Amino acid sequence: MNTEPKETRAKKFGMVIDLDKCTGCGSCMVACSSENNVPVRKDESDKLLSATWIRVYRITNGKEFPDTEICYFPRPCMHCGGKNDDGHSPCVSVCPATATDYDHSTGIVSQIYTRCFGCRYCMAACPYHARYFNWWDPIWPAKIEESLSPDVSPRMRGVVEKCSFCFHRYQKAKDKAYIEERDVEEMEYQTACTQACPSGAITFGDLDNPDHAVYTLKQDKRAFRLLERLHTNPKVYYLSARSWVKRAGDNYVSSEEPTKGPGAYKLEGHGGH
Amino acid sequence: MSLTGEKQTGREQTGSSGGPEEKGASGVVALFFIVGLAASLAIGWIVFPKLLYSKSEQPFDFSHVTHADAVGDCESCHFFREDGSYAGVPTLEQCIECHEEVQGESEAERVFVEEYVAEGREVPWKSYSRQPDCVFFSHAAHVKGAQMECAECHGDIGESESLKPYEENKLTGYSRDIWGSNISGMKENSWDRMKMEDCGACHKETMGSKGACFQCHK
Numbered sequence: 001m002n003t004e005p006k007e008t009r010a011k012k013f014g015m016v017i018d019l020d021k022c023t024g025c026g027s028c029m030v031a032c033s034s035e036n037n038v039p040v041r042k043d044e045s046d047k048l049l050s051a052t053w054i055r056v057y058r059i060t061n062g063k064e065f066p067d068t069e070i071c072y073f074p075r076p077c078m079h080c081g082g083k084n085d086d087g088h089s090p091c092v093s094v095c096p097a098t099a100t101d102y103d104h105s106t107g108i109v110s111q112i113y114t115r116c117f118g119c120r121y122c123m124a125a126c127p128y129h130a131r132y133f134n135w136w137d138p139i140w141p142a143k144i145e146e147s148l149s150p151d152v153s154p155r156m157r158g159v160v161e162k163c164s165f166c167f168h169r170y171q172k173a174k175d176k177a178y179i180e181e182r183d184v185e186e187m188e189y190q191t192a193c194t195q196a197c198p199s200g201a202i203t204f205g206d207l208d209n210p211d212h213a214v215y216t217l218k219q220d221k222r223a224f225r226l227l228e229r230l231h232t233n234p235k236v237y238y239l240s241a242r243s244w245v246k247r248a249g250d251n252y253v254s255s256e257e258p259t260k261g262p263g264a265y266k267l268e269g270h271g272g273h
Numbered sequence: 274m275s276l277t278g279e280k281q282t283g284r285e286q287t288g289s290s291g292g293p294e295e296k297g298a299s300g301v302v303a304l305f306f307i308v309g310l311a312a313s314l315a316i317g318w319i320v321f322p323k324l325l326y327s328k329s330e331q332p333f334d335f336s337h338v339t340h341a342d343a344v345g346d347c348e349s350c351h352f353f354r355e356d357g358s359y360a361g362v363p364t365l366e367q368c369i370e371c372h373e374e375v376q377g378e379s380e381a382e383r384v385f386v387e388e389y390v391a392e393g394r395e396v397p398w399k400s401y402s403r404q405p406d407c408v409f410f411s412h413a414a415h416v417k418g419a420q421m422e423c424a425e426c427h428g429d430i431g432e433s434e435s436l437k438p439y440e441e442n443k444l445t446g447y448s449r450d451i452w453g454s455n456i457s458g459m460k461e462n463s464w465d466r467m468k469m470e471d472c473g474a475c476h477k478e479t480m481g482s483k484g485a486c487f488q489c490h491k
Contacts, residue, residue, distance in 0.1 A: 102485070108485075110485060113407060114405070153406045172357065
């Protein structure tokens with residue numbers, strides 16, 4: 001635990017997603033897209049070409065009826081800190097343009113669209129498929145263009161985009177805090193997906209702050225992180241009481257799977273990219 | 274020593290082989306070079322900047338001095354909203370508080386009241402300091418957090434009697450104040466330029482590092 005005074009101490013924003021509460025409704029995806037001006041295409045059926053900063057995957061335990069179980073898996077950017085949170089995230093370390101960096105004061109991995117030149121190394125490096133490439137300039141239907149958020153700059157053709165943990169909301173919350181000469185409160189900075197989730201499956205806050213809900217939740221015995229064995233040190237934790245879900249989180253290929261037999265799972269994403 | 278001697282001989286040989294015609298030719302080449310260089314410099318430093326920026330006047334003139342005398346300080350018109358955001362250029366709503374009727378005899382005042390106040394039309398001011406869309410600039414962080422003076426970035430605009438013409442970069446659409454009036458990019462005052470390196474330099478000086486990308490970008 002960090003003992004520096006609250007105001008100056010570095011934050012470590014993160015998310016805890018309770019998979020046992022997630023119904024797979026997709027509200028988070030919709031809220032995220034409208035909050036962050038994520039471009040829409042006329043034909044969104046080809047998931048290789050469409051962008052969704054948070055995507056809900058569906059996994060099953062691979063068993064025959066009536067033992068079939070399904071789990072919905074929302075996947076935002078994991079904002080990996082790298083080993084010991086040194087900022088050595090997979091995407092940050094490969095970017096030749098410094099278009100993405102690790103903010104040690106918030107733990108957020110940024111993406112600067114005007115700096116990105118679209119080499120897509122970061123997309124190849126990201127083990128979570130959290131990054132998306134803009135193959136076209138966005139074309140907004142006339143009415144939607146009027147409802148775009150001025151707090152998030154729209155992307156142009158040829159650059160990569162990804163979840164920012166709604167960082168603009170933190171910027172705005174900080175502005176208010178400056179005026180009132182105090183620190184940002186937990187509930188003042190919440191991501192769009194967190195607030196949109198009807199079952200309250202997503203919790204967001206400072207993982208290092210004992211007063212925040214995520215601090216306790218991440219220590220839950222149901223907690224795990226995606227592909228933890230890669231040591232990417234993600235800041236998104238998942239909760240599930242189901243052992244097959246936890247195992248799926250490490251996504252072993254069948255030949256290297258540590259435990260076989262009952263509980264073997266099958267990954268079955270919605271397309272993915 | 275012998276090496277130098279050989280070189281000198283070599284040079285002498287080249288010189289002696291050329292006649293007066295070649296000397297004249299090299300003079301013409303030198304003249305063309307100098308004229309070309311001067312022309313390129315003139316185009317690059319004088320013609321190009323003139324072509325690059327378009328000049329336009331503000332809708333009508335405005336005196337910061339007169340207003341500062343009347344209202345006291347910058348924050349009376351350029352204020353913070355309750356949510357911490359910055360109002361920037363005042364809207365008609367604030368101006369109307371004093372300017373419901375024509376005050377004084379200036380032409381600008383007449384234009385303002387007749388064409389904008391009477392018709393309820395916002396004044397299409399051209400903002401000298403508007404940053405690109407990808408920039409998140411927090412006035413709260415600088416003015417409230419770091420206790421900076423307005424003039425540190427905006428210069429002496431608060432003491433101006435009239436508004437300067439607005440110059441826009443035809444390629445980028447940004448105000449000239451972002452690049453600065455000096456085309457070579459040299460600056461004397463802290464408010465001469467508002468480019469990323471200027472922000473970065475000040476951040477590095479006062480905070481020890483330029484900060485992460487998301488500190489100023491969105």
